[in-house]
Amino acid sequence: MQTEWPVLTVLTFLPLAGVLFLLLIRGSEEVVRRNARQVALWVSGSTLMLALALLMNFDPDYLGYQFVDRGDWLVGEGIGYMMGVDGISMPFIVLSAFLTPLAILASWNSVQNRVREYMIAFLVLETLMIGTFAALDLVVFYLFFEAVLIPMFVIIGIWGGARRVYSAFKFFLYTLAGSVLMLVAILVMYNTAGTTNIPTLTAFGFDPKMQIWLFLAFFASFAVKMPMWPVHTWLPDAHVEAPTAGSMILAGVLLKMGGYGFLRFSLPIFPDASMQFAPLIFVLSIVAIIYTSLVALAQQDMKKLIAYSSVAHMGFVTVGIFTFNAQGIAGAMFQMISHGLISAALFFAVGVVYDRLHTRDIDAYGGVADAMPRYAVFFMIMMLGSVGLPGTTGFVGEFLVMAAAWQAHIIVAIFTTTGMILGATYMLWLYRRVVFGAAERDEIASLKPLSRREIAIFVPLTILVIWYGIFPGGIFTLMEVSIDSILNQLGTR
């Protein structure tokens, strides 16, 4: 399905155009600062509007890619610029466009130095995220996928905490190491199939023996991104050091690129290998769920705790994807979207108190509820969403994945479901130690209540988490056809 004008390209590069505006700002430092924030917010806001318009016009019943737009690039070599969306990528594009303005709003006051450069990094990041999800050519995808590292590396490395350089490098090298293998696989695929066009490759049908190697190469990259156990150790460090907004985007969108990769490449293009490796993935995911949940229990740093919980939640996603049934994949998709909203909100919740007390040490808090009642409510809702309370989005995805896991293997289901107990344990403990209790110290008792700006960030996230927890149908219809076509490709439908 082609469109009259290249709407996806426009959407992708709109934030980049905003960067030009940012570069044009002149004046005193204070003026630049103020204007840079405004421009970034407006640009990302317009991007969100455009993404929503795209969503309105998206036809969920259409089989294949929509809003496709092609361009000549490396003509005649089988490598071309091609963009398009289906039910798998559409939700992620909207998620990216939705979280970026919130992230910019979240750093309104907390970032004071090099504001212009900071905003540029975020807008570039937005372009690259949307591009990753919209690309329909492997080479284009690879470029976006890899380039995402650069602004994130900069965000952590410049605006991060004390150990930012170590974390930034760890993040960069981990992810790069995974991707190198993927690059090799892409070259092999290009040599075999003569093209890097994703729809063509999906229909190509690689030799099952070759699939194994290609699968493993892609797996290396996606497993790091996800992150799966045992290549997850970059995540806690990166989150701890990243500024609040960086964490929001990192947890909200960047982690989903791994899951997206599995659904876009691994399952449809290497179906035989995927089936073969499913047991391995189950084992790794179960270890991730139990191991990282226990590790989360031992954390003293609020951000680290939530970062570890992310690894556990992503464990549900990989279990769901590799059950190869409709509930599992739909559940995994839903879990990713839900985690995008909830973890962004949780990291923001940490940021809110960090801005006030400048510590992430859990023991430094306790009794926050008295001074910040509204904060306690929002934090509570997101905490309950994270533990998968029915009526929030956290439940929908997790429950479907676990139900699907029983269909695939009973033992997998049993171990996966223990995540329900462990998840409740560390989140409730965190909440209890931070929010409940008597405010014994003056600095806690005199905490400033939530500002309007902070409420404006929490409210949309909260509404979505509850609304789609009660009526998730809108998201399911969006991806139903695309999930069916993945299942067809796998032959398990």
Next chain:
Amino acid sequence: MISAIVFLPLLGAIGAGIGAFLHRDRLAYAFSLSGVVLAMALGWWAFLTIAIPGQNITIHLARWFDVGLFQVDWALRYDALTAVMVIVVTSVSAMVHIYAVGYMAHDASKPRFMAYLGLFTFAMLMLVTADNLVQLFFGWEGVGVASYLLIGFWYHKASAHEAAMKAFIVNRVGDFGFALGIFALFHLTGSVQLDIIFAATPTLQNSQFVILGLSLPALEVAGILLFIGAMGKSAQLGLHTWLPDAMEGPTPVSALIHAATMVTAGVFMVCRLSPMLEYAPVTLGVITIIGALTAIFAATIAMTQFDIKRVIAYSTCSQLGYMFFAAGVSAYPAAMFHLTTHAFFKALLFLGAGSVIHAMSDEQDMRKMGGTWKKIPFTYAMMWVGSLALAGVPFFAGYYSKDMVLETAWGAHSALGNLAWYLGIGAAFLTAFYSWRLLMLTFHGTPRAPAKVMAKIHESPPVMTLPLFVLAVGAVLSGWLFYDLFVGHHWHDFWGDALFIHPLNSVMEDAHHVPKWGKLMPLFVSIGGIGLAIIIYGKCPWIADKIANTFPAIYQLFYHKWYFDELYDKAFVRPAVRCGQFFWLRGDRGVIDAYGPDGISNIVVRFAAFCSRLQSGYVFHYAFAMLIGVLALIAWYLVRG
């Protein structure tokens, strides 16, 4: 109308929540009281006009899940079973709401309290009206959260939020089983819809699940998993540890959630699933055993506790055991009957205890009470009514329902049924004993409270005594009123298809043909228990200490609640935290990072250092290296020839 019953309390809760943020107490009261009282009126109206004539209604509200076979609706199912639960929940809830206005009058955040109560009532109603397992789970976890919020209501107190967290997590262990049970049934029947599951059950008797090479009957696996859920919510042996701690919450909460409604959700669930459980005999056996053991186990603890609320909490635990073993011998109507009467008299006891605590300036320790009955005669009378009903003294509610439960255990004519009967009789004796121990310690004897407290003792205001009176009426009349309807010879006319007993099972009929001495046994032991307690605690208090000192081991065992908390702490809580520490420091840092990224970067650094050492800058070093190279090359050519 059914929708209105369910959603009115939610509206009340939202109104109260808004009131809490605007600091408008009256607004909050107006919303939450009118919501729940209207719901109660409609609940009774629906009971009389829909349930009694034997109608069933299902209302589909919206689609929830729609993923392949996994189809779930938001729907309200109203049949006889739901109808009974609705009147129990709305009535007790309405009384507790009114009572709370007085009880919480001095608390700064009462609108928040009212909002939580409304939220709880809504979740409980969603639970009982569920027409599929997932919505049941929604209500199930919803009441769990409401209970969490209410136990931890006084969040300044460390013990309160600790208890709240414990309640949620222990319940989550139960929910783990519940969720797996849902998945098992979904796998078997391709649906989570109750009607479809029930229709498919008779054909599934030979289905098997293979777990770790073991082939297990599928229905039993699903049944036991679901029962684990019920054990968590209803605080049955093993998963009961949260309930006594939950007494940290304000007393109206204990009455509503931890006596009358939420904790009975497990019994409700077992009854709701009767069409399936009837084909899972092993599961029913497990339910009988656990129920009977809990009945006696909790009663032994209740005998030794001194916190007035904890005594009643363990009593609740024990009474829930009765309901479970009734359900376990397939006497679901008897279980529901006891659930209904228990809701009234146990809520009465809790609210009465609340009235005592209120009068005694928030003192809960019975050792610091005594000699108060003349100062609070109304509360005293209400506590008597509640205790008489609990002990099963004739013509009070508990007399009808508890005897019915015991008779069905007898009528089951099975080894497990007999076991349940004997343990039930033992528990009945203990029940009567601890109830009168409570009465004697609290109201009689010499005053043990400081004179300042004694001087301030006063009867509670009408807003608190009125609900007590209403509940007392229920505690007196509900047994007599509902006996024929619920468990009489024509029980099937009322329950219809809501409760299913296998056609070959005649337990409900046999229960009416218990020999005379079997029928009178519960009454004898109750009177014995009452008498003994009056003698010991009324006349010669030294006997109690004497007994405790003669059998210190047993006394300590009961007093320390059979050491369950200590055991769980050692077996689960500490190891989990230690595992977490170990995985983090030894796993993540010690192995993955040390050999992964940090290890590799160390190697690179060392290799680079080594390489840079080669570039020493001394010409003779380089010349020497060249010389070696040239020699090596020549040697190689020579060797190769």
